[in-house]
Amino acid sequence: MRKILISGASRGIGKAIALKLLKEGHYLSLGVRKKDDLNNTYLDPKANNPESFLVHTYDATNPKSSKLWVERTVATFKNIDTIIHCAGIFKRTNLIFNDNDIQDIEELWKVNVMGPWILTKDAWKYLSISTSARIIVLVSMSGKRSKGNLASYSMSKFALMSLCQTMRNEGWQEGIRVTAICPGWVNTDMAKEITHFPKKDMTQANDIANICSNLLDLPNSSVPFEIAVNCQLEKTI
Numbered sequence: 001m002r003k004i005l006i007s008g009a010s011r012g013i014g015k016a017i018a019l020k021l022l023k024e025g026h027y028l029s030l031g032v033r034k035k036d037d038l039n040n041t042y043l044d045p046k047a048n049n050p051e052s053f054l055v056h057t058y059d060a061t062n063p064k065s066s067k068l069w070v071e072r073t074v075a076t077f078k079n080i081d082t083i084i085h086c087a088g089i090f091k092r093t094n095l096i097f098n099d100n101d102i103q104d105i106e107e108l109w110k111v112n113v114m115g116p117w118i119l120t121k122d123a124w125k126y127l128s129i130s131t132s133a134r135i136i137v138l139v140s141m142s143g144k145r146s147k148g149n150l151a152s153y154s155m156s157k158f159a160l161m162s163l164c165q166t167m168r169n170e171g172w173q174e175g176i177r178v179t180a181i182c183p184g185w186v187n188t189d190m191a192k193e194i195t196h197f198p199k200k201d202m203t204q205a206n207d208i209a210n211i212c213s214n215l216l217d218l219p220n221s222s223v224p225f226e227i228a229v230n231c232q233l234e235k236t237i
């Protein structure tokens with residue numbers, strides 16, 4: 001069984017992954033901004049074994065919270081061999097943005113890029129101890145191609161993809177394998193706020209959870225670096 005950190009587990013894709021991996025018996029450490037969000041759900045700490053399940057406060061904009069979360073997880077589980085980065089935000093910022101939009105761009109940078117970077121950095125020495133650690137990152141198709149006018153979101157996801165490539169390079173010898181999952185629309189709160197694309201035709205969060213579960217079964221020699229998940233045809237990808 002793996003000892004897994006999942007960020008952004010309060011909702012959406014992160015929550016679906018947490019539920020799936022909990023059922024499979026992994027050790028789970030969930031990072032959320034408000035722990036109360038999980039009260040009276042299957043992810044409520046009171047409903048789970050404290051030796052293999054914990055929920056910790058984590059805010060990607062606060063680097064200290066990442067360190068505290070990692071330390072508390074190692075104190076409880078003895079190690080960490082997997083990180084699944086799901087915390088992320090969307091902002092619509094045009095290329096020619098207004099002066100007051102700069103805050104949105106800075107927030108995207110902090111949450112979507114520096115958040116996963118700092119969390120990975122803080123957990124790296126523990127991942128390195130395992131000979132088959134995994135890092136799964138929810139990037140996006142917006143990290144592979146720039147479509148329309150999503151200047152800031154796409155910038156953050158391209159930067160995140162570049163970080164994934166460096167993590168792969170730096171972790172290869174120690175058996176750390178990295179996968180960048182790149183979906184188009186996934187049926188969560190985030191997509192609901194952006195598009196009118198029919199929810200039933202979107203990729204479902206449970207499908208991403210199944211992909212993650214399968215990834216964790218693969219040996220070092222077979223882990224794909226990138227998985228593009230399309231719910232509509234993209235002719236150039």
Ligand SMILES: NC(=O)c1ccc[n+]([C@@H]2O[C@H](COP(=O)([O-])OP(=O)(O)OC[C@H]3O[C@@H](n4cnc5c(N)ncnc54)[C@H](OP(=O)(O)O)[C@@H]3O)[C@@H](O)[C@H]2O)c1
Pocket residue numbers: 007008009010011012013014032033034037058059060061086087088089090111138139140141182183184185186187188189190191
């Ligand atoms: N949905 C899509 O169509 C889609 C497509 C491609 C990629 N993605 C990516 O997949 C990831 C998950 O997206 P989703 O669809 O599950 O989004 P979501 O339903 O909006 O959930 C976002 C998650 O991120 C957390 N989060 C936001 N800001 C945070 C912060 N400062 N610190 C810690 N956690 C924070 C949220 O916590 P709170 O509950 O506290 O807000 C929530 O758990 C994101 O990186 C997103 O960019 C999504």
